[in-house]
Amino acid sequence: MIRPARLRDIAALDALLEARADSSMFLAVNHARGTPGMWVVGDPVAGVVQLAPSGYFLTQAEQVAPQDWAKLRRRLSARPCHGVNGPPEQVAAALDGLGLGRRAATLDRVEPLFGLDLADLAMPPGDTTLRPLAQADIGPLTPWRMAYLVEAMGNAPGPDTAASAAAQLGAMLTAGHARVLERDGQPVAMCNFNAALPHRVQVGAVFTPPELRGRGHGRRAVALMLQEARARGVLRAVLFAANEAAARAYQGIGFRRIGDYRLVLYTPAVLIGG
Template sequence: MIRATQADRAEIVAFLRRHLPIAMFPLANLRHHGMAGGHPRAMAFWLRNKEGMITDIAAMTDAGFLFPVCPTQPWADLRAAVQGHRVAAILGEAAQVAGLRMGLGLQGAAGYAATEPHYDLRLADLVIPPTDGLTLHPLADAPRDLVIGWRHAYLRETMLGQESAMEATAIKDIDSYLAADSHRVLFDGDTPVAMTGFNAVLPDAVQIGGVYTRPQLRARGLARRAVALHLAQARAAGVTRATLFAATAAASKAYEAVGFRQIGDFAIVLHDAPQVVHG
């Protein structure tokens, strides 16, 4: 595999869009942060070509988040290409992530590893449940301390953050959501009850992430209503497709109720410390 240059950008985008549900993170990062580096989410790409056509792409952020979009699973070639690079996380289609971890010699390095059902939805098929008394608001309409607390609880429940850094991570996350206007809060009358958001955004597609309902209000369908209303806003703005991966059986049930259908499994692997790839 070879390191891509700016000249390859159009071909990279075309290839990743053919694999859109598993390529939302690299596509959105590329759109918003480019390939020049200097931002934690700026992208680098390694390509495998056959007869002049891209067959596989490995995408990595400046922060070391690695996203395989590699249908032919060229792990030995990729290991040689990224030798010396530091990998902080691997995210993608579950079988590819498993193969890549083994191929890079990192299968024992995870501090956190999860495989979750992966869902896709054409927004023409979105089902919006009854929402009497419920309204969706920008994140800024809810008290900042409240949504920081929700985010902290989400990180704790999903084990996605290190215990010692969860509070700081929650603050950083909420501030980034506010800056990007990526998240919404569902209100029941004047009371905030749930949060939803997009963790990757393209002009025609979004990826849902960070959905949270206050524990005492769960099993009432609030999460699905928040997600459906946010997707309806996106659809009105021209978005035609949504994808997500579900952390729990209850989350899967909520997403299926608004039209999502499982297309596979998505894996998330986070390392406690970045791991150097050796040859």
């Protein structure tokens, strides 16, 4: 059984997303905000999927029957989809169920998922300092964000990606989670929470320019950001590592591998059922 989520499902979704919290941060934040587009699976509720207003399909449903995928595909037919994210085996099922299995993706990558109880955070030494992203950073750091989108997310270089980079930095500024690491007043790295709840956060958008890598800047930026979050009462953090160097850096401050997460992105968006 699959149907749109209703008010009576709030408690069940709270319990489900808490039980699978480390791989459900995007869904959990959307649920906390009351973001539309969620469908519950099973009776009683055993899973949840969502085509978010952003156009990303998110899944935390281990078992979805073929007839339920068919129903969902009909209801969402011709809706644009920018990507499918979630545990790898669930993403594979969603791609088939939504009729996207044969569509060429800009990015299709399984990344190791890491978790850390912030009581176990290990602070690396250093004299660099962290500050919030500021309006004055948008212009100078847009090339950084553009490079991140090209390198980590598979975007093509060009004016569209540059515009997207600037817009994303603006959104980070509004959200208030992004941080810039400085040495002697000069930016050397940046990081962000791409999902945040009162007691749990997800780290994303960690970037150090190539010429400044190998000096521990990304590791220290993340550690300082998490130290700040811990002081506010955050208890746990999760993240995905795009490569082995990043994984080693995160393990160096206490993160431990807890699973995998699959990211499938489409640029431009593709149509569900097409």
